[in-house]
Amino acid sequence: MQEVALPWVEKYRPSSLTDLVAHEDIISVLTKLIDSDKLPHLLLYGPPGTGKTSTIIAMAKKMYGEKKYKGMVLELNASDERGIDVVRNQIREFAGTRQLFSSGTKLILLDECDAMTNDAQFALRRIIEKYSRDTRFCLICNYVSKIIPALQSRCTRFRFAPLASHQIKSRLLEVAAAENVKTTDEGVSAILDLAHGDMRRVMNLLQSTSMAYPLVNESNVYLCSGSPMPNDMETIYNSLLNDNLSTCVDKVGSMSKEKGYALQDIIKDLTTLVLATEIEGEVLGDILDGMSNVEHQLGVGTDEGLQLRALVGVFVKARCDMGA
Secondary structure (H helix, E strand, O other): OOOOOOOHHHHOOOOOHHHOOOOHHHHHHHHHHHHOOOOOOEEEEOOOOOOHHHHHHHHHHHHHHHHHHHHHEEEEEOOOOOOHHHHHHHHHHHHHOOOOOOOOOEEEEEEOHHHOOHHHHHHHHHHHHHOOOOEEEEEEEOOHHHOOHHHHOOOEEEEOOOOOHHHHHHHHHHHHHHOOOOEOHHHHHHHHHHHOOOHHHHHHHHHHHHHHOOOEOHHHHHHHHOOOOHHHHHHHHHHHHHOOHHHHHHHHHHHHHHHOOOHHHHHHHHHHHHHOOOOOHHHHHHHHHHHHHHHHHHHOOOOHHHHHHHHHHHHHHHHHHHHO
């Protein structure tokens, strides 16, 4: 039977603390807590792909070892299992039962717990209180504001910031060498720019580009990601700053159709270009406000062609204000 190839995200997921490439201060604190047997309930939060789940799994394997890990750790993805029944049944059952041949504190990992309903979070609060003697809970989320204050106050919080480029680059080159992927410096830089500190996105971009093309260079990375090419963004930005309304709408619209660019991606990259340009404070504020309104309208499902005209209108008005 042919073995199924693992996605590189899972194949190269860190399995021990030495494999982790960032957040040395958080790892140091957690290691001290584990070694002194004083691990509190934890709340790990931060952007996707910054190592929250990998860190706590590596910590759990250090605590229990490979043999005891399955019996002492319960992993749940709360975005799939987020109802109150899961909290009342699965979590309570695991927290309330004693292991026959294992002693020590059990660990419950709740990934993506910001997707849990408020009722489930309130039920979880009571279970955390009831079983604190023998069980520790680790809540993992992207948005800490979606966790009720009653849960936040019961946990020690750690924020995982986006990874720095030099931290990502070393792991990227290591995986590329292991998989015999040919890369260029421009291709590696393009992956780092598009990832925005998200290691999961780095691995997915590297794997998809290597599968589609024999060489991971800048143009191939952008083609695989679907993001606008930097030189195309320069063309669009120059058109917005110089062409009249109808010419700009035609130029940007035709480029988007030919190359498959989404207007939301164009707006995201335009923000970087606008902020890098010297524009008067009041006019800059109007441009950013107008772009945010267009992005919001796109998010609620408004017609993209209509919003393209609104985006061009924002820049035409800004040019009039600067001229005045």
